[in-house]
Amino acid sequence: MDIMKVNIERFTYQGEEKSSLHAIHFAIAPGKLVVLTGNSGCGKTTLTRVMNGLIPDQYEGTLDGKVTLLDQNLHDFKTGTLAKVIGNVFQNPSDQFFTRKAEDEVALVGENLGMPQAELRKRVKKAFEYMSIAHLMDKNLNELSGGEKQRVAIASTLVYDTKIIFFDEPSASLDQEGIRDLQGILKLLKASGRTIIIAEHRLYFLEDLYDKLYVMKDGTFIKEFDAGELKSSDCKDLGLRAIDFSALVPHNTTKTGERVFSAKDVHVSVGKKELISNLSFDLHSDEIMGIVGTNGIGKSSLGRVLCGLAGKKQDISWGKTQRERLKNAYYMMQDVDYQLFFDTVENEALANGKKISDAYLAEVSWIIKHIDLWNKRSEHPQNLSGGQKQRLALANAFLSEKQILILDEPTSGLDYMHMDKIAELIFELAKGRPTLIITHDIELLLKVCRTVLLIKQDGYEKLDLQTAEYHKLISYFDQMMK
Structure with missing residues (x-):
């Protein structure tokens, strides 16, 4: 018996003329892992909202069709009872948290549905142990890492005997280690017999896990693959993220110009803990350099030093002091909300201190159009x-x-199409201006970077991707997934 059947003729959000979904018909067997993929706006998040009951209850619109869960119409379930059967893990777990303490958050669903306290305590403890995070029970959620928050969110779905768990872009904010951990969690959940539905851009960590993969475009399925069928050639033809690292090759063949900047014996510390020491490298006029390393090794802290937000005095040619580096370097943070201040997209793009001119307005228009924000x-x-x-x-x-740009995870959570556009934009506008990219996105690295600074526990190594050294980068990412 199928655990869920989906038959959607059409769904249109309230106030919209164009339907967001149409002609979607499929069934899911118990214990299977199903992937929904496709470029942003293809409808995969909307489809998951229909499947988990958020549409049309929480997101208003007109639905022509139905979803059956355990042979019962999804909307015939009594209020609240779906939480006993369906679990949800958001792209940003913080968005679904209602409490401050991890234990309270996991207990919340049981409290809301009236589970006896003694039974609830037992199940909450078991959920934390199952997710290997018993040490986090009394922690403040705001103090946890992205991966730890995700584990807490998953634990909250396990208080009841949840049959189906939905994941929305679970790898978006995770580094390579976090993605490897997520892969292990999905294996564990799948082995327990749970059904898993994942809306996701990144595919490589799901290569050996998915039972069915659906590619969406314009609100419907355009292709489906059974376990192991999706190949690198399919990803290329369909504009998807890579399923296999070994098929990736470097694209940036630009010959770098003269050396324009250098950094010597740079030290990076957080509090009294030194993360990076004696780091030296040169930068050339057209160089786009990636910065890669494991979680917590100090990549973002290095970015803050290089742009003048930390590090006091350093032997850095574009600024010995923090003030000098702040004047000459631009740092794009991971959480871009901290760098958006104005009332419209247009005013945000115009508010950088440049004198307004026809040439400048043309430049702004070109960039805004290129990143699909003109409308x-x-x-x-x-x-x-x-x-x-x-x-x-x-x-x-x-x-x-x-004079120098430092971009911290500029493509996290982006589909292939927008990652490719961002890569084109970086490649076009970085000409004559060194650009450093802190990222775990190997596809972006091989699209735009000529060099990569690989930071390891025992030192660092600068790789030239137009030599055989690029295999070291592939090997590094492969090892991180083992």
């Missing part, structure tokens, strides 16, 4: 999606007059 130019930046905010922050970086 959003009158909207408030905080009303944009996460990926749209990211693209706007990147545009602001390149519109600045800084």
